[in-house]
Each structure stands twice: as C-alpha cells, then as structure tokens.
Amino acid sequence: MTLTMRLRAQAHIETPRLETPFHPRLAALDRVNDWYNWAGYKAPHALDDTELEYFAIRSTASLFDLSPMVKYRIEGKDAERYLNRLTLRDVSRQKTGTVQYTAWCDDAGHVLDDGTLFRLAPDVFRLCCQDRHLPWLLDSAIGFDVDIREETEEIAGLALQGPTAFATLKAAGLGNVASLRPFQITTLPAPFGDVTISRTGFTADLGYELFVPSEHALALWDLIHAAGQAYGLRAIGYDALNRARIEAGFIVAGADFIGADIALRPGRERMPDEIGLDWLVDPAKPHFNGRRAILHARRTGALKHVLVGLEIEGNVPAEGAIVYHGRSREAGVVTAAIWSPTAKRNIALASLTRPFGTEITNDLWVEIYALRELSYQKMMKRAVIVPRPFVSLPRRTANPPGLF
Amino acid sequence: MTSSDTPTPAAGTCDVIVIGGGHNGLTAATVLAKAGRSVLLLEAAETLGGATRPYTFHSGFRSPGLAHLLNRLDPEVEKALGLDLTRDAALTPTTVLAPGRPAVTLRGAYGETVKGVTPEEARAFAALRRKLMFQASVLGRFLRKAPPRLDGAHLSDLLTAGGAGLKMLSHGREEARDLLRMLLTNVADVADEFLTDDRLKALLACDATLGFRLGPRSPTSLIGLYYRLTGEIGGKRGGQIPASRVAQAFEAAAHTAGVTIRTGARVAAILTERGAVTGVRLADGTTLAATSVVSALHPRTTFLDLVSPAECDTGLVRALTHYRTDGVTARIDIALDRAPVFPGAPADAATGRIVVARSLGQVEEAFNAVKYGRASEEPALEITVPTLADPDLAPAGRHTLSILAQYAPYRPREGWGTEGPAFVSRVLSLLENVSPGIGATIIAAELLTPDAMEERFDLPGGHWHHGEMQPDQLLVNRPIHALSGYRTPIDGLTLAAAGSHPGGGISGLPGLLAARTLMAGSRP
Numbered sequence: 001m002t003l004t005m006r007l008r009a010q011a012h013i014e015t016p017r018l019e020t021p022f023h024p025r026l027a028a029l030d031r032v033n034d035w036y037n038w039a040g041y042k043a044p045h046a047l048d049d050t051e052l053e054y055f056a057i058r059s060t061a062s063l064f065d066l067s068p069m070v071k072y073r074i075e076g077k078d079a080e081r082y083l084n085r086l087t088l089r090d091v092s093r094q095k096t097g098t099v100q101y102t103a104w105c106d107d108a109g110h111v112l113d114d115g116t117l118f119r120l121a122p123d124v125f126r127l128c129c130q131d132r133h134l135p136w137l138l139d140s141a142i143g144f145d146v147d148i149r150e151e152t153e154e155i156a157g158l159a160l161q162g163p164t165a166f167a168t169l170k171a172a173g174l175g176n177v178a179s180l181r182p183f184q185i186t187t188l189p190a191p192f193g194d195v196t197i198s199r200t201g202f203t204a205d206l207g208y209e210l211f212v213p214s215e216h217a218l219a220l221w222d223l224i225h226a227a228g229q230a231y232g233l234r235a236i237g238y239d240a241l242n243r244a245r246i247e248a249g250f251i252v253a254g255a256d257f258i259g260a261d262i263a264l265r266p267g268r269e270r271m272p273d274e275i276g277l278d279w280l281v282d283p284a285k286p287h288f289n290g291r292r293a294i295l296h297a298r299r300t301g302a303l304k305h306v307l308v309g310l311e312i313e314g315n316v317p318a319e320g321a322i323v324y325h326g327r328s329r330e331a332g333v334v335t336a337a338i339w340s341p342t343a344k345r346n347i348a349l350a351s352l353t354r355p356f357g358t359e360i361t362n363d364l365w366v367e368i369y370a371l372r373e374l375s376y377q378k379m380m381k382r383a384v385i386v387p388r389p390f391v392s393l394p395r396r397t398a399n400p401p402g403l404f
Numbered sequence: 405m406t407s408s409d410t411p412t413p414a415a416g417t418c419d420v421i422v423i424g425g426g427h428n429g430l431t432a433a434t435v436l437a438k439a440g441r442s443v444l445l446l447e448a449a450e451t452l453g454g455a456t457r458p459y460t461f462h463s464g465f466r467s468p469g470l471a472h473l474l475n476r477l478d479p480e481v482e483k484a485l486g487l488d489l490t491r492d493a494a495l496t497p498t499t500v501l502a503p504g505r506p507a508v509t510l511r512g513a514y515g516e517t518v519k520g521v522t523p524e525e526a527r528a529f530a531a532l533r534r535k536l537m538f539q540a541s542v543l544g545r546f547l548r549k550a551p552p553r554l555d556g557a558h559l560s561d562l563l564t565a566g567g568a569g570l571k572m573l574s575h576g577r578e579e580a581r582d583l584l585r586m587l588l589t590n591v592a593d594v595a596d597e598f599l600t601d602d603r604l605k606a607l608l609a610c611d612a613t614l615g616f617r618l619g620p621r622s623p624t625s626l627i628g629l630y631y632r633l634t635g636e637i638g639g640k641r642g643g644q645i646p647a648s649r650v651a652q653a654f655e656a657a658a659h660t661a662g663v664t665i666r667t668g669a670r671v672a673a674i675l676t677e678r679g680a681v682t683g684v685r686l687a688d689g690t691t692l693a694a695t696s697v698v699s700a701l702h703p704r705t706t707f708l709d710l711v712s713p714a715e716c717d718t719g720l721v722r723a724l725t726h727y728r729t730d731g732v733t734a735r736i737d738i739a740l741d742r743a744p745v746f747p748g749a750p751a752d753a754a755t756g757r758i759v760v761a762r763s764l765g766q767v768e769e770a771f772n773a774v775k776y777g778r779a780s781e782e783p784a785l786e787i788t789v790p791t792l793a794d795p796d797l798a799p800a801g802r803h804t805l806s807i808l809a810q811y812a813p814y815r816p817r818e819g820w821g822t823e824g825p826a827f828v829s830r831v832l833s834l835l836e837n838v839s840p841g842i843g844a845t846i847i848a849a850e851l852l853t854p855d856a857m858e859e860r861f862d863l864p865g866g867h868w869h870h871g872e873m874q875p876d877q878l879l880v881n882r883p884i885h886a887l888s889g890y891r892t893p894i895d896g897l898t899l900a901a902a903g904s905h906p907g908g909g910i911s912g913l914p915g916l917l918a919a920r921t922l923m924a925g926s927r928p
C-alpha cells in the first residue's frame with residue numbers, strides 16, 4: 001500500500017462524529033452549540049431553550065431528528081420465524097403495516113436491547129434500537145433463510161410529536177395519515193417521493209415518525225418545518241424529549257437498563273421482568289431466545305430487581321438518588337427523574353432490589369443531594385410507588401387524530 | 405425441520421429413543437433397558453458400532469473398526485453391560501521404530517518395563533511414568549462421574565474435588581505442586597525435562613497428540629497423555645489390548661437387554677415444541693413420538709442439524725459453531741498377502757502397536773504442516789495388525805495392517821484429491837523403512853482422510869473425540885457450557901456421545917453417565 005492509499009483508508013478518523021442527513025438544518029437553527037454523541041452521530045442536547053422545546057412537545061408540535069437510531073432491515077422467507085425466535089413477542093401475530101414495541105434477550109434471559117419492529121411487508125421488517133447488534137443478529141440467523149442489513153445511514157427519520165402534529169402533516173399535504181391508528185404504518189406520496197409514516201413516538205403524546213431515504217431528508221425537513229410554522233412547530237434536542245419520555249414511563253438502554261452485552265460488571269444485566277417488560281414475554285408462542293432462563297427465573301423466584309415508577313415529595317429531581325426502605329436500608333437506585341411540568345409531580349423511574357418494590361412497597365425514601373453553591377444539601381424525601389405512565393393523554397390514541 | 409410436525413405415536417411406543425448406535429449410544433440404550441425402560445435405538449448406518457464399526461476396505465479384507473486399541477474401556481461400563489472384552493486379556497506391547505536405531509519396547513501397562521534404552525534412561529522413564537500415573541489417578545477421579553455443576557455446589561462434586569486434593573496432599577506437597585505445574589503444560593517440555601532418548605520422547609509426543617489438533621509443543625498438549633493414562637484395562641492404568649469385535653460385543657449386550665434396534669434409520673430431525681422434545685423424524689419422513697430422546701451423536705449434528713435452530717438460543721448455536729472439531733488423523737487400511745515383518749522388533753511387536761517416529765522435533769514439524777492446510781511431510785504412524793487378533797478379517801494366510809497417520813488436515817488447501825496419493829506414498833515409504841520389502845506384499849491400500857470419515861461414519865470433522873479436548877472444551881465446558889453434563893436446554897433431550905464428558909475414545913462413559921443422569925430425573 002502506498003502512503004496515499006493508507007491515508008485514504010484512514011479518512012474516517014477525520015470525522016469522529018458523523019452528521020445526520022438533517023444536520024445542515026439543525027446547525028442552522030442551533031443557538032446553544034450543545035451536542036452529544038448518539039451512536040456515533042452528532043446530536044443536539046438542545047437547539048435552544050430546553051423548557052421551550054419541552055413545551056413544544058406538550059403544547060404545539062416538536063420535530064426531532066432520530067436518524068442516529070440504529071436500524072436493521074430484515075427480510076427473507078424466514079424473516080417472521082427468525083424474529084419470533086429473536087424477540088420476546090409473537091411476531092406471527094404482528095400484521096403487515098404495524099409497529100410493535102419489543103425487546104430481545106441473550107440465552108441467560110438478560111435483555112440485550114429494546115426497540116421497535118416495523119413490519120413493512122409480510123417478509124420485510126425494520127428493527128430500530130439504541131445499540132448496534134449486527135453480530136448477534138447475524139449469529140441468530142444461522143439456520144434461517146433471512147437477509148440482515150444495517151440501514152442506519154440510508155434511512156433518515158424525524159419524530160413529529162405534539163398536539164398539532166396531525167395538523168402540521170395535514171398542512172404538509174400528508175393529511176391521509178388521518179386514518180392511521182397508534183402503531184400503524186403507512187406510506188404516502190410527497191413532492192420529492194414516498195414518506196413512510198408510523199403513528200409512534202417516545203412522548204406519550206399525539207405523534208408520528210417519518211422515514212425517507214437519506215437523500216430526501218432535507219426536502220422532508222423543509223416540507224414539515226414550513227407546514228408547522230402556523231402550528232407552533234419547534235425543532236428540539238434530546239433533553240426535552242427525555243423529559244417527555246420519563247413522563248411516558250419509557251425506559252432507555254444505557255440509562256434505565258444496561259444491555260447484557262455491554263454490562264461489564266456481573267449482576268448488572270436485567271431480565272425483562274426486572275425492567276418492567278414482563279408484559280412483552282409470550283410463553284405461549286414458539287421458542288425464543290432466553291425463554292428457558294426467563295421462565296426458570298419466574299418459577300424459582302430468582303428475579304432480583306424490579307422497575308417502578310416513583311412519586312417523590314417536593315420538587316427537586318431525584319436523579320441518581322439512592323432509594324431506601326425505612327430511611328436506612330438500601331432498596332435501589334433512581335435511574336431517571338424530573339419534575340414533571342405536565343403531571344405537576346416530582347417523578348422518577350427506579351430500579352429496586354426485590355422484595356422492595358414487589359412485596360415491600362411502603363416506607364420508601366430517596367436521598368437527594370442537591371449541590372447549592374459549593375455545598376450539598378442532603379434531603380431525605382418520601383417516595384411512593386405509582387403506576388406508569390405518569391402522564392396519559394387521550395389525544396395520543398384519539399381517532400381520528402385531533403386537529404388542534 | 406419445523407417444530408410443528410406432529411409426531412404420530414411410534415408403533416409400540418417406547419419410553420426413550422436413543423439416536424446413534426455407536427458404542428456410547430449402545431451403552432446408554434443398554435443401561436436404560438436394563439433399568440426397565442423400553443428403548444428404541446435408531447442408527448443411520450446398516451451396522452452398529454459407529455467409529456468401532458467393522459467395514460470392508462478391499463474385497464475379502466475387513467477392518468475391525470476405525471479404532472486401533474482398547475485402552476480406556478471403563479470397568480463400570482463393562483460391568484453394567486455385562487461385557488467381557490477385557491477379562492483375561494493379556495496387555496500388548498508398544499514398540500517404537502525409528503529407522504537406523506534399535507527398537508524400544510514398552511511392556512505391561514504403559515511401559516512397566518522398557519527394553520532398548522540405556523539403564524539410566526529406563527530409570528528416568530520409570531520416574532516420569534510414576535509421576536504421570538499418579539497425576540492421572542488424581543485427574544481420573546473427575547472422569548467417572550458427571551462433570552461438576554457451577555450453579556450451586558453439589559455434595560458429590562465437593563467430595564470429588566476434596567478427595568482429589570487429599571490424595572494429592574497425601575503424596576506430599578511436592579507432588580501437589582508438580583501436578584499444578586505440569587497440568588496445563590506441553591508434552592515436549594515434560595519429555596525434555598525427564599528423558600534424553602529421542603525415541604521415547606517421540607512416543608510421548610505421539611501419544612499425547614494422537615487424535616488432537618495439537619503439536620507436542622502446543623500449550624496443554626500434556627492433557628492428551630494424561631487422558632490416555634486415566635484409562636485402564638483389566639485394572640491396569642495405561643494398559644492396552646487390540647480393539648477387536650468391539651461393536652459386536654456392545655450390540656450383543658443391547659440385544660440381551662431388550663433394546664429395540666433399527667439400523668438404516670437415519671434421524672433427520674429432533675422435534676421439539678416450546679423447549680421440550682416431542683419426537684424424531686426419520687429421513688424417510690416417518691415421525692416417532694417420544695418425550696425422552698438420547699442423542700448419542702456429535703453435538704454439532706444434534707444441535708445444528710437435527711434440532712431446529714429456532715428451538716435453541718442464539719448463544720448456544722454461536723458457541724457450537726465455534727466448537728473445534730477438525731480431525732487431523734488419517735487411517736490407511738492395507739491388505740497384505742502375508743504377515744508383515746518388522747526386523748529388529750520383538751516377535752510379538754505386531755500383536756500390540758508399533759509407533760514409527762524419530763523424534764519430538766519430527767512430530768512437531770509434522771504438526772506445522774497442518775497449520776497451513778497441508779499434510780505432514782513425514783507423518784508419525786501408529787501401526788497395528790488386526791488379523792493377529794482376529795484372523796477372520798482376511799482370507800486364510802492373508803493379513804490386514806492398519807496405520808493411523810498424523811497429521812492429515814480435515815480439508816487440505818489443495819484438496820485431498822491432490823494431497824491424498826502423495827500422502828499415501830509417503831506413509832508407505834515410511835512403512836517400507838521399518839518393514840523392508842513390505843511394499844511388494846501389498847494387495848491394496850485405502851486412505852481414509854478426516855473428511856472421508858466424516859462422510860462415511862457421520863463423524864463431523866472426522867474428529868475421533870467428537871471435538872478437541874483442551875480445557876475450554878472439557879468438564880463443565882464439554883462440549884460447550886450450555887450443553888455440559890448430558891442435559892440440554894431442551895427438556896427431554898440428553899446428549900450421550902464422545903462430545904460429552906469425559907470425552908472420546910472407547911470408554912462407554914459418556915453413554916453410561918448420560919443414562920444415569922437421565923434416570924436421576926429432570927433438571928430442577
């Protein structure tokens with residue numbers, strides 16, 4: 001190899017963070033220059049004020065670039081059977097044109113990741129998730145007639161969420177989404193080409209996710225952004241979305257649980273039942289990865305943790321706080337917490353060590369350390385287990401969608 | 405291979421289906437039948453025995469089976485099956501022939517006496533032998549029972565480990581230290597430490613590596629020698645006798661115990677539903693229902709070919725695809741028109757085995773070739789003359805001679821079509837060196853390469869232990885962790901062949917221990 005060839009082969013190190021197809025538009029709107037690394041992509045914590053961005057989600061409409069979300073295309077004769085063995089839910093009962101929230105486990109029944117599974121055609125699926133899993137997906141394909149390809153770079157995605165999301169789409173000429181119920185997918189024509197739209201989201205609000213080939217990304221952005229101007233549309237970063245998802249009670253890999261293939265320390269992995277995903281496990285369907293271990297753990301009472309929603313007195317977010325029973329005995333840890341502007345409650349997700357959170361549910365406390373100008377203020381606050389989601393809005397599921 | 409085939413009940417339903425009529429399948433079937441289970445054994449070939457199955461290699465000339473010697477048939481297996489393959493049998497000698505040098509002969513159990521070396525060397529060998537025998541006796545404690553379990557200590561595991569520890573300490577701290585020092589080392593270093601004679605070193609090098617994809621200098625190669633020395637014949641550790649009429653004896657035991665045997669019955673699928681066995685489907689399409697199936701096949705055949713991957717977890721499939729099972733030993737069957745003569749060797753040398761190897765370095769170099777996908781330039785040979793134990797294998801007055809030649813890669817880069825003839829002629833010229841004139845008496849010679857054994861004996865990789873026996877594929881990790889200890893993640897499916905603990909060779913232990921595990925009840 002000549003030196004020039006070598007240098008060319010190393011060109012990728014000059015772009016340590018990739019830019020998404022929407023980056024030119026995000027960069028133009030960005031006022032705070034607060035970027036983070038999302039699966040190798042440059043993504044905004046916020047573009048402007050996080051409060052305003054949060055209230056766009058709940059009061060008008062928000063536009064969030066979800067292109068860095070890892071996407072796999074899974075197709076072939078055995079695609080359904082393959083995914084049925086891979087994931088916890090029964091894929092044979094998932095209709096074409098629908099999305100299913102799901103998760104998948106290793107042999108020990110520990111969750112590798114959660115994600116959404118799009119059934120685009122009888123034999124064509126798209127699996128969207130937080131972390132990369134190609135080796136696992138390929139090894140899982142041994143013995144199946146199925147083709148698996150990562151298409152993260154090829155497909156650009158936008159989440160349009162908030163009460164005026166439908167009105168925005170209508171104004172953009174995509175009003176035919178009116179008939180779309182939650183978790184359904186449709187493909188509609190736009191001036192530049194087809195847009196695949198699902199009525200899904202991470203906010204517990206009325207909302208849609210829009211997918212196009214990357215080369216149409218900017219045209220899609222411009223179409224939606226222009227149409228949304230009359231409806232209070234605002235581009236947002238992850239911090240605002242994170243607040244909405246905590247209100248929705250959704251969990252995030254790397255925060256509320258650690259993927260089993262990523263966890264370094266023993267005992268940090270979690271079974272579905274330990275992170276609130278027990279409802280995904282379908283023991284009646286054919287075999288799936290981790291089935292034996294999960295059912296064994298259920299039978300023998302070997303489950304160690306439980307994920308709960310907490311309401312905490314006061315208004316100081318309890319992020320990272322230790323949960324105690326009777327003010328003294330450690331019972332777990334808070335994995336996500338905010339003051340919820342919509343619920344008007346101080347809420348949290350917490351991972352508790354059983355029997356706390358299962359048999360023992362009273363007398364729980366969290367210890368919050370608030371750094372106040374060079375000094376920690378230590379607060380012991382009462383916490384009560386409450387059902388999730390913390391916020392549930394009728395408009396999320398209303399049919400037809402509201403035209404606010 | 406779908407899980408939705410609904411098996412029809414077998415005509416005259418049985419309690420257990422055993423797949424595979426190798427000696428381990430026959431052992432498991434016999435033990436289960438003797439315990440009162442009704443057992444149906446399904447064997448793909450027309451005759452039983454697996455790697456011990458006799459076969460004709462030239463018109464009128466038969467081989468007694470792929471295996472040369474009995475050196476580890478377990479006494480408990482013999483007793484449980486009522487065999488008498490080893491009773492009253494006289495141990496046979498091992499002779500090392502290196503061209504241009506006098507023969508070295510080991511008699512008794514692995515050289516209780518050694519002839520053909522200096523008195524000092526004989527003493528050195530005796531010292532090494534004593535040490536290895538002691539160490540093998542400690543390690544052997546782990547082989548006669550199911551491997552220990554890691555999910556909660558079991559009393560019997562603690563007793564075994566404790567017993568081994570006590571035995572070690574009762575021989576002094578130095579012995580304990582030496583075992584720990586030597587356990588994972590290579591046979592070359594140990595041979596160099598104790599011996600000076602190249603022929604003895606070459607013998608140890610061959611015996612430690614025969615059947616394994618390791619050279620004498622490869623780390624952990626001493627384990628092969630330990631494994632050999634954990635075996636016993638007639639109560640003598642390290643003893644050997646010809647492997648003659650082995651398959652027939654196991655078959656007779658199975659018949660006597662009332663096992664229903666179907667040969668020519670290839671299993672095409674093990675049927676399961678939601679993690680439990682429901683039966684098997686044969687290659688001809690018939691399905692047989694069963695809630696208990698013992699698979700005495702290579703673990704890869706069982707889990708990658710017969711059980712649907714949709715019914716196993718990904719990690720298990722992934723681990724099995726990485727399981728090392730490429731054989732490196734070829735067999736050459738030769739038809740002779742008269743008894744072979746080995747000048748310089750004792751008269752009874754051919755009743756035992758003759759090892760043709762010059763030095764440790766030669767064996768190591770022979771191994772180098774296989775790393776690069778070639779057959780050895782100068783392979784090491786183990787020779788037996790099966791007709792001396794069983795004259796019926798050849799027409800009157802004629803003989804058969806069998807050679808195990810190492811190393812022969814599973815799939816050489818150039819292909820066996822190209823490598824084969826040259827390899828055979830190299831082996832025959834090595835044979836000619838130690839038996840001048842034998843070439844003129846050869847009627848036919850047939851080469852069985854590892855891939856040919858795979859094909860003809862349904863032996864994946866042509867590996868004689870159904871998978872390498874290095875620490876990562878032993879004990880609680882044999883064949884892989886998820887499948888160790890005979891039970892499998894599929895309810896009602898038990899593994900029982902050489903790929904399971906304690907491993908390969910004609911011991912019958914995997915079959916015996918699998919049957920006992922099955923009878924001891926299902927997994928908690």
Ligand SMILES: Cc1cc2nc3c(=O)[nH]c(=O)nc-3n(C[C@H](O)[C@H](O)[C@H](O)COP(=O)(O)OP(=O)(O)OC[C@H]3O[C@@H](n4cnc5c(N)ncnc54)[C@H](O)[C@@H]3O)c2cc1C
Binds near residue numbers: 448454472701734
């Ligand atoms: C060349 C060679 C030399 C050896 N020399 C020695 C030796 O000198 N001493 C020693 O102790 N050991 C020796 N061994 C090792 C020993 O022979 C084996 O480890 C042992 O025989 C394995 O027995 P098994 O019953 O576990 O499996 P196998 O003997 O392999 O039996 C498996 C059986 O399953 C059958 N089968 C496969 N697939 C199917 C199917 N789908 N349906 C139904 N049936 C099926 C096969 O036909 C076979 O009969 C040698 C091995 C080889 C290859």
